[in-house]
Amino acid sequence: MSTSTRESRGQEMALTAAVAVVIVLLSLLPMLRLIKEIVAPGGTLSTVAIKAGLASPATWIATWHTLVAGIGGTILAVLSGTLVAVLITLTDIRGHSALVLCYVMPLMIAPQVTALAWLQLSGPASPFLKLFGAAPPLGTKNPLYSTSGIILLLGVQYGPLVFLLVRAGLRKLPRELVEAARAAGAGWFTVLVTIVLPLMTPSIMAAAALAFVSCVGNFGIPAFLGIPANYLVLPTLIYQRLAGGGPAVLGETAFLSVLIGAIAMAGIFAQEVMSRRRDYRISSTSLPAEPYELGRWRPAVQAGMWLLIVLVLFLPLFGLVLTSLVPGYGIALNARTATLDNYRFVLFEHGAASRAFFNSFWLSIAAAFFAVLVAVPIGYLIAWGKQRWVRLLNLSVELPYALPGVVLAIASLLLFLRPIPLTGIQLYNTVWIILYAYLARFLVLALRPTISGYHQIDRALEEAAQVAGAGLFMRMRTIIFPLVAPAAIAGGLLIFMTALSELTVSALLWSSGSETIGVVMFSFEQGGDSNYAAAMSVITVAVTFVLMLVTNLLAPYLPIGVLPWRD
Amino acid sequence: MARLSLDHVTKSFANFDAVKDVSIDVADGEFLAVLGPSGCGKTTLLRLVAGFEKVTSGEIRIGGETVSGKGGSVAPEKRRVGIVFQNYALWPHMTVAENIGYSLKVARLDKAVARQKVADALALVNLQGLGDRRPANLSGGQRQRVALARCLVAAPSLVLFDEPLANLDVHLRASMEDEFAAFHKRTGTTIVYITHDQAEAMALADRIAVMDGGRLAQLATPRELYHEPANEMVASFISQGILLPADVLTAEEAGHCKVRVLGTELVVRCRPGERPRAGAKICCRSADLDVSPDGPGFDGLVKRVIYQGGAARIEFTPAAGPDLILHFEQPDPVRLESGAQARLRIKSGWLIPVAGAAS
Ligand SMILES: Nc1ncnc2c1ncn2[C@@H]1O[C@H](COP(=O)(O)OP(=O)(O)O)[C@@H](O)[C@H]1O
Ligand SMILES: [Mg+2]
Numbered sequence: 001m002s003t004s005t006r007e008s009r010g011q012e013m014a015l016t017a018a019v020a021v022v023i024v025l026l027s028l029l030p031m032l033r034l035i036k037e038i039v040a041p042g043g044t045l046s047t048v049a050i051k052a053g054l055a056s057p058a059t060w061i062a063t064w065h066t067l068v069a070g071i072g073g074t075i076l077a078v079l080s081g082t083l084v085a086v087l088i089t090l091t092d093i094r095g096h097s098a099l100v101l102c103y104v105m106p107l108m109i110a111p112q113v114t115a116l117a118w119l120q121l122s123g124p125a126s127p128f129l130k131l132f133g134a135a136p137p138l139g140t141k142n143p144l145y146s147t148s149g150i151i152l153l154l155g156v157q158y159g160p161l162v163f164l165l166v167r168a169g170l171r172k173l174p175r176e177l178v179e180a181a182r183a184a185g186a187g188w189f190t191v192l193v194t195i196v197l198p199l200m201t202p203s204i205m206a207a208a209a210l211a212f213v214s215c216v217g218n219f220g221i222p223a224f225l226g227i228p229a230n231y232l233v234l235p236t237l238i239y240q241r242l243a244g245g246g247p248a249v250l251g252e253t254a255f256l257s258v259l260i261g262a263i264a265m266a267g268i269f270a271q272e273v274m275s276r277r278r279d280y281r282i283s284s285t286s287l288p289a290e291p292y293e294l295g296r297w298r299p300a301v302q303a304g305m306w307l308l309i310v311l312v313l314f315l316p317l318f319g320l321v322l323t324s325l326v327p328g329y330g331i332a333l334n335a336r337t338a339t340l341d342n343y344r345f346v347l348f349e350h351g352a353a354s355r356a357f358f359n360s361f362w363l364s365i366a367a368a369f370f371a372v373l374v375a376v377p378i379g380y381l382i383a384w385g386k387q388r389w390v391r392l393l394n395l396s397v398e399l400p401y402a403l404p405g406v407v408l409a410i411a412s413l414l415l416f417l418r419p420i421p422l423t424g425i426q427l428y429n430t431v432w433i434i435l436y437a438y439l440a441r442f443l444v445l446a447l448r449p450t451i452s453g454y455h456q457i458d459r460a461l462e463e464a465a466q467v468a469g470a471g472l473f474m475r476m477r478t479i480i481f482p483l484v485a486p487a488a489i490a491g492g493l494l495i496f497m498t499a500l501s502e503l504t505v506s507a508l509l510w511s512s513g514s515e516t517i518g519v520v521m522f523s524f525e526q527g528g529d530s531n532y533a534a535a536m537s538v539i540t541v542a543v544t545f546v547l548m549l550v551t552n553l554l555a556p557y558l559p560i561g562v563l564p565w566r567d
Numbered sequence: 568m569a570r571l572s573l574d575h576v577t578k579s580f581a582n583f584d585a586v587k588d589v590s591i592d593v594a595d596g597e598f599l600a601v602l603g604p605s606g607c608g609k610t611t612l613l614r615l616v617a618g619f620e621k622v623t624s625g626e627i628r629i630g631g632e633t634v635s636g637k638g639g640s641v642a643p644e645k646r647r648v649g650i651v652f653q654n655y656a657l658w659p660h661m662t663v664a665e666n667i668g669y670s671l672k673v674a675r676l677d678k679a680v681a682r683q684k685v686a687d688a689l690a691l692v693n694l695q696g697l698g699d700r701r702p703a704n705l706s707g708g709q710r711q712r713v714a715l716a717r718c719l720v721a722a723p724s725l726v727l728f729d730e731p732l733a734n735l736d737v738h739l740r741a742s743m744e745d746e747f748a749a750f751h752k753r754t755g756t757t758i759v760y761i762t763h764d765q766a767e768a769m770a771l772a773d774r775i776a777v778m779d780g781g782r783l784a785q786l787a788t789p790r791e792l793y794h795e796p797a798n799e800m801v802a803s804f805i806s807q808g809i810l811l812p813a814d815v816l817t818a819e820e821a822g823h824c825k826v827r828v829l830g831t832e833l834v835v836r837c838r839p840g841e842r843p844r845a846g847a848k849i850c851c852r853s854a855d856l857d858v859s860p861d862g863p864g865f866d867g868l869v870k871r872v873i874y875q876g877g878a879a880r881i882e883f884t885p886a887a888g889p890d891l892i893l894h895f896e897q898p899d900p901v902r903l904e905s906g907a908q909a910r911l912r913i914k915s916g917w918l919i920p921v922a923g924a925a926s
Pocket of ligand 1: 580585603604605606607608609610611612
């Protein structure tokens with residue numbers, strides 16, 4: 001008895017220790033290294049790095065741009081996401097699951113792909129506009145190369161994020177709160193304005209904070225739309241500095257990345273303050289309210305909704321596909337010019353591009369695989385563990401994802417610029433540093449579904465195995481893993497989709513030979529080869545879409561909300 | 568104040584009838600309780616009246632105006648009904664005063680007038696001075712009073728209560744019950760009050776509608792419900808009535824007839840026009856049973872004796888009906904013990920009318 005107790009205690013300790021090591025390596029270490037660079041560059045406490053950063057006018061301009069684009073994008077995302085959530089959740093509009101799937105889709109598409117797609121839709125070379133002969137003359141500036149272009153696309157990209165959170169909140173709204181207001185004589189619109197939206201304040205604020213963090217950390221959209229217009233935000237400024245100065249400017253970029261982190265944190269903090277100002281806690285649970293009957297307005301609302309989806313999803317993707325079929329810049333698409341050469345070129349002929357497909361695929365698979373393996377024990381400790389420090393555990397896994405990707409990229413650079421002590425292993429300038437950053441950044445995407453998977457499982461199942469004499473590792477393998485596997489694997493697939501066309505992190509960490517799809521796509525676009533970039537984008541979007549369909553097969557075994565696109 | 572009538576109202580969810588062919592007339596100023604076990608369709612009935620659900624068939628009229636029926640449905644906000652929910656449904660983002668004044672604000676009442684009305688409503692439910700509190704900082708009883716005040720302030724013609732006391736502790740229930748009764752007396756509003764607690768229904772209501780599986784089982788005064796249940800469900804649901812198989816031996820005469828129950832003959836109350844028939848049921852209450860060691864009656868076995876302080880509840884199985892369990896109370900000194908043989912006598916009872924017979 002006592003030996004087996006000791007054995008199980010020992011296994012629990014081993015598990016905890018392993019988890020602690022992973023967390024320290026992936027989450028605490030890079031953050032600490034970054035902070036050290038700011039407060040103590042070169043090993044001694046000093047404010048030199050901070051002073052130098054603050055003195056540069058470029059810092060201030062980029063900060064201002066970041067705030068403008070971030071706040072503008074957030075406002076647009078909150079307005080559109082909330083409106084769509086209200087219409088889909090509270091009215092009797094038809095075809096919910098198709099609408100949700102299509103509206104959430106842009107979230108699954110990498111920002112730079114979104115940017116590219118919209119650029120292909122609107123510029124003077126746009127094959128789409130050329131179809132109608134509506135393209136402006138060559139040489140005209142694409143209207144999207146502007147602040148408002150960036151804001152528009154950030155809003156399109158992150159509107160679905162707001163939608164998902166607000167919709168989740170609306171679904172929990174007890175119907176009595178709405179009905180009491182209607183019985184008091186309030187019409188539907190009054191109820192919406194005086195009851196529903198105020199009660200949704202916490203959801204809307206949380207969504208706004210998330211959208212803000214995503215907007216200020218976004219690299220793909222300001223890189224594609226802002227750099228040509230010389231409109232730099234902090235992530236693109238960092239990119240340009242590093243591309244021009246190499247490791248020598250690492251200290252300066254470290255300051256800039258901490259600045260982004262601070263702006264993001266300020267957004268989260270502001271949300272906390274706003275949500276605390278009043279009591280929004282809904283104490284009762286009940287069925288959701290009956291959907292509002294749109295009556296004769298329904299066809300119009302329905303049509304408006306699909307029009308929105310055509311505008312934000314189908315048209316840009318259509319433009320992307322058209323561009324990928326055109327042989328060169330500015331050539332109109334017709335039966336004679338249409339070609340698959342671009343696809344052949346990026347897949348088989350261009351060295352870096354084909355390497356990038358290979359790299360991105362295995363990086364994504366490795367990151368997903370690792371995350372699934374690690375998420376199960378970490379989730380176990382967080383969901384079922386009794387220790388109080390598990391909250392910190394959760395927080396420290398969330399952090400690398402919550403903070404903009406540039407922050408983690410710079411931290412990884414600092415950490416691995418020199419060979420790892422004692423071993424002499426050099427990660428810098430290899431593909432491994434990208435893998436490290438992916439592991440750190442995306443782990444939480446597998447952890448969240450796994451935790452909700454744990455919450456759905458009756459713990460008695462594990463306890464029964466325990467009573468039957470199974471030790472912790474045995475239980476993990478035979479009971480726990482099979483039970484949470486669908487959720488963890490769905491998380492892994494989300495990671496794969498996200499990492500496949502990821503750009504923010506790899507743009508700063510890539511080196512010759514370790515290009516990723518995002519990086520090559522970006523360099524094609526910068527070199528004016530939009531057709532190749534479009535072909536690569538279409539391939540990744542197609543892969544993502546197929547994976548979404550495959551992941552849907554897991555849906556019956558998953559907790560609600562794991563697959564964002566499923567209603 | 569308004570008359571409420573439901574006319575053959577049916578409500579189906581998919582294939583399931585939550586309310587089946589219910590017809591009720593509630594007089595102006597009447598206090599009607601709707602009583603029934605959980606899941607029998609009470610809440611659905613109330614939501615139909617309020618207009619949150621559409622009737623599948625039938626008609627609902629409030630104050631003579633058809634609000635639900637074939638011609639469509641009047642929106643809830645146009646019905647002038649007040650509702651008090653079981654879970655209070657106070658808006659957490661508003662103060663108590665804002666909650667109460669909501670309907671006045673919606674009606675764009677003059678601010679000063681509205682403030683006065685809110686103050687009056689607060690005084691009416693004994694919550695003076697709590698106007699600035701948040702609902703979260705109130706006790707359950709206080710929250711329910713706020714909900715009541717919120718519904719009264721608009722002076723609705725009809726007030727609907729959905730199990731308003733179910734979330735309160737026993738102690739508070741009694742005092743809230745008094746408050747509801749006082750409120751009804753003062754305002755004379757028509758009230759439909761839903762509950763699964765028969766003591767509450769009996770104490771408050773002019774008439775009680777008993778529901779069973781979506782149907783109206785009986786609509787009657789509390790007294791009639793107790794003494795003259797219309798069917799077996801009502802008989803057993805109200806005050807744990809005991810149902811016994813009986814054969815009717817004589818036709819009704821002056822409200823009574825002779826029946827044979829468990830091999831003994833006795834006279835029970837019945838509806839006019841009852842004729843001799845077999846396979847009938849009588850309902851009796853524990854108070855109608857008596858131990859009669861030597862007199863007429865039927866023999867059986869004492870199954871269980873549960874002492875309840877001052878009296879014991881005796882469960883008894885008659886020899887002539889081994890599947891039946893009769894229960895009654897015996898005051899101290901309790902002489903029966905479980906396993907003992909005893910002889911019981913039925914002092915009186917009520918003959919359950921034939922199903923479907925008009926009341
Ligand atoms: N919106 C609904 N959809 C489907 N079934 C419902 C709905 N509302 C109520 N029901 C069903 O109708 C029956 C009656 O419910 P309800 O009126 O709430 O009962 P009560 O209030 O008497 O407990 C229940 O079986 C319930 O499951
Ligand atoms: Mg109910």
